[in-house]
Amino acid sequence: MKELKDWFVPWLLTAREYNTGILDKAWANPDHGRLMLNENPIPPSDKVVNAVTEAVKKGNRYPDSMKKLRTKIGKMYDLGPDNVALCNGSSEIIDSMMRIFLKPGDEIIMSTPTFGLFPPRAELCGAKVVQIPLREGDLQYDVEAMLSSINEKTKLILIINPNNPTGVFIDDADLIRFCETGIPLCIDEAYRDYHPEFETKAPLIKKYPQVFLSVTLSKAHGFAGIRFGFVLGTEEMINAFNIMFLPWNVNLMSAAAAEAILDNPEEIKSKVEHNNRWMDIFYEELQKLGLKPYPAHGNYMLIDATMTGKTTAEILEAAIDMEKIYLKRIGEIHGKTGYFRVTPGTEEENKRFLKFIRNYFG
Numbered sequence: 001m002k003e004l005k006d007w008f009v010p011w012l013l014t015a016r017e018y019n020t021g022i023l024d025k026a027w028a029n030p031d032h033g034r035l036m037l038n039e040n041p042i043p044p045s046d047k048v049v050n051a052v053t054e055a056v057k058k059g060n061r062y063p064d065s066m067k068k069l070r071t072k073i074g075k076m077y078d079l080g081p082d083n084v085a086l087c088n089g090s091s092e093i094i095d096s097m098m099r100i101f102l103k104p105g106d107e108i109i110m111s112t113p114t115f116g117l118f119p120p121r122a123e124l125c126g127a128k129v130v131q132i133p134l135r136e137g138d139l140q141y142d143v144e145a146m147l148s149s150i151n152e153k154t155k156l157i158l159i160i161n162p163n164n165p166t167g168v169f170i171d172d173a174d175l176i177r178f179c180e181t182g183i184p185l186c187i188d189e190a191y192r193d194y195h196p197e198f199e200t201k202a203p204l205i206k207k208y209p210q211v212f213l214s215v216t217l218s219k220a221h222g223f224a225g226i227r228f229g230f231v232l233g234t235e236e237m238i239n240a241f242n243i244m245f246l247p248w249n250v251n252l253m254s255a256a257a258a259e260a261i262l263d264n265p266e267e268i269k270s271k272v273e274h275n276n277r278w279m280d281i282f283y284e285e286l287q288k289l290g291l292k293p294y295p296a297h298g299n300y301m302l303i304d305a306t307m308t309g310k311t312t313a314e315i316l317e318a319a320i321d322m323e324k325i326y327l328k329r330i331g332e333i334h335g336k337t338g339y340f341r342v343t344p345g346t347e348e349e350n351k352r353f354l355k356f357i358r359n360y361f362g
């Protein structure tokens with residue numbers, strides 16, 4: 001008799017894993033600072049909580065297509081309700097875009113490093129992930145190398161803007177070169193709300209129908225556990241996502257929470273201000289210590305500590321031992337270890353981070 005694993009599709013067990021083990025550790029150790037995930041440390045306001053409480057009272061009913069909410073979101077981007085597909089956090093977009101565009105043997109182009117959920121979800125479609133290293137030095141997308149890796153199997157390209165883990169925006173002219181290829185292009189704007197002075201790339205979908213945007217409320221809005229995101233695209237693109245998404249993917253509570261926070265820009269503003277203030281403090285302090293922080297625009301900062309001779313593993317371990325803070329592990333970049341990433345947390349956690357870097361690197 002065949003073993004169970006022999007019944008699985010061949011790529012199920014060979015796909016890379018997105019390991020969420022650190023979350024179990026963090027929830028089990030609430031005294032440890034959660035500076036390793038790109039969460040927002042400020043909990044939802046009473047307005048959001050009350051909206052959720054009202055929504056749960058109708059929790060016996062299936063949700064409709066939420067046209068009012070889609071209209072509200074569409075207006076924010078000068079688009080209509082049918083240019084918006086709602087989902088359960090943008091991870092759902094990551095999964096669905098792979099299943100919309102990739103069949104076994106097809107290729108997707110992205111950078112390395114990148115957000116770790118993208119490669120496994122493509123590999124779970126039997127597709128090949130073509131990862132092009134970021135440029136040495138400024139760690140920008142290597143546009144030339146990415147464009148020259150396009151072939152007849154390329155069915156999807158990913159640009160995260162600002163990028164994760166570097167936090168840097170791509171130049172408009174470079175982005176247009178990807179649009180001009182005519183190949184489906186995902187522009188992931190998960191973190192743009194931290195710097196709304198950088199305009200959304202949503203208008204590109206009018207000229208380039210193969211372009212779509214991925215947006216989430218997990219970051220600047222602080223909804224990582226509430227789960228809410230949306231895709232922006234042409235009506236044809238949105239229809240494709242709605243076919244791939246499960247019906248009722250967005251529950252009544254997260255939709256009510258989304259509506260409440262979008263109606264309350266002050267809440268978003270204060271979360272963004274807290275983050276950006278601490279990002280500036282971290283940047284200055286890290287530079288003073290002779291480390292190289294990247295000029296990041298999200299709620300995370302990539303730090304090059306390779307010049308200290310410490311490995312990433314040593315740094316992460318010391319942060320836990322000395323100040324009980326979790327930092328994000330970053331793999332080797334251009335063959336060098338010693339990179340790590342930090343996300344601002346609460347005031348108290350941030351002070352512990354400053355104490356750690358002063359004592360450890362000072």
Ligand SMILES: Cc1ncc(COP(=O)(O)O)c(C=O)c1O
Pocket residue numbers: 038088089090091092115160164188190215216217218224228229
């Ligand atoms: C670039 C990027 N896209 C998408 C996500 C997924 O976020 P969520 O599913 O919470 O919307 C993340 C999370 O860290 C991310 O960094």
